[in-house]
Structure formats: C-alpha cells, structure tokens
Amino acid sequence: MSHEFRPLIEVLRELNALVQIEASGFVFLVTEELHSGIIRLHNGQVKEVTFRMLRNDEAVQGLSMVSTAKLRFQPNDIPSYGNKMALNPASMKWLLGGFEQELAGRSETTAAIAAATARAPAAPTDAAPAWVDKRVRETIEQVALNYLGPIAGMLCQEAFETRHDPKQVVAHLATYLNSPQESRRFIDDAHKALGALR
Numbered sequence: 001m002s003h004e005f006r007p008l009i010e011v012l013r014e015l016n017a018l019v020q021i022e023a024s025g026f027v028f029l030v031t032e033e034l035h036s037g038i039i040r041l042h043n044g045q046v047k048e049v050t051f052r053m054l055r056n057d058e059a060v061q062g063l064s065m066v067s068t069a070k071l072r073f074q075p076n077d078i079p080s081y082g083n084k085m086a087l088n089p090a091s092m093k094w095l096l097g098g099f100e101q102e103l104a105g106r107s108e109t110t111a112a113i114a115a116a117t118a119r120a121p122a123a124p125t126d127a128a129p130a131w132v133d134k135r136v137r138e139t140i141e142q143v144a145l146n147y148l149g150p151i152a153g154m155l156c157q158e159a160f161e162t163r164h165d166p167k168q169v170v171a172h173l174a175t176y177l178n179s180p181q182e183s184r185r186f187i188d189d190a191h192k193a194l195g196a197l198r
Helices: 008-020 057-063 089-119 133-163 164-172 180-195
Strands: 024-031 036-042 045-051 069-073
Touching: 008 024, 008 036, 008 089, 024 089, 024 133, 036 057, 045 057, 045 089, 045 180, 057 069, 057 089, 057 180, 133 164, 133 180
Parallel strands: none
Antiparallel strands: 024 036, 024 069, 036 045
C-alpha cells in the first residue's frame, strides 16, 4: 500500500486492475479522515463493499464522496458467504469504471491544490517522532486484531504514523469500535498486554 493519499480516481483504477486479473481477497481503503472500508473480491468479482458502517449500495454512495484515500490489497481465496444482498447494477457500474468521468474533474482540482501546497514553504516540525518499540506495536496490533478484524494492521499503521505514545494509539483505535463498552474492554486488554511486556 502506498503511504501517500491519492485521488480516489487512482485508487479505484487500482481496484479495477485487481478485478481485471481476477484477484481474490480484501481491498482495504482508508481516507485522510481515517474512515475505512473493505471491498471483498472473489475471482475478480465484487462480492461485498463496506464503508463507514454502511454496506453495499450505501457504502458505494459514501465512497463516491471521498476525495483521497489509500489502498492495500490482501490476497485471500475466500469462499462465498451465501446469499448476501448484491450491489445494484448502477453501483456496480460506477465502481467498475463509471467513476472515471465523475471523478476526472475532481482529480484535476485535487492535483492543482496539491501543486500549490507543494510550492508553499513547509511548516516547521516540532520534534522528530519518538521511536516506538517493535514489541509494543506488535502487541497493540495483536489485541486490535481481536476487536477490529483484518483491517487492524492498516488502522494501527495509520495510528502510529501520527501518534507515538502507545496510550494515545490505543485510545485512537478504540474510536473505531461499536460501543463504549467494547472500547473500554479493548483499552483494558491493550493496557494489560502492554503491562505484560515490562
């Protein structure tokens, strides 16, 4: 996965390249606002789309409003999960190429803004990021995996790119969970696991 956020049109072109080679696996997406989504592919067919707790057609609609994102593909030959509600033809058409015309203008605007930003002087950074023990990262990621599933690795990577205190990382990851009770259990489990490293 690229460490840079790219215009959505480029990310969806990469998705379409995976469709063309009949890939099977999970396409993980994350936006600059740290909203996440998963597109499940099986033999190049889109089987399911989730984005910000939305599913399929609603998820595609939500995704269409995103300007930039990162993509990571995790190959996995997943069996079909039975009769899930399929995407309607309009959503599928947009996802598999219809986005080109709609997003082309938006992409040019984003590129112009990026070019203007690149010419502006860089803001001074406060301090070099603190190095975080590899065991600490792995421990937090392992606990997160139990709560967040396969997207945990990408969310942890994002969190550690912007936060260097393990407690802040844990607190941030807890915001992705569905209820305050689940968030509290995750935080408690993560702190216990980190405590066991000492």
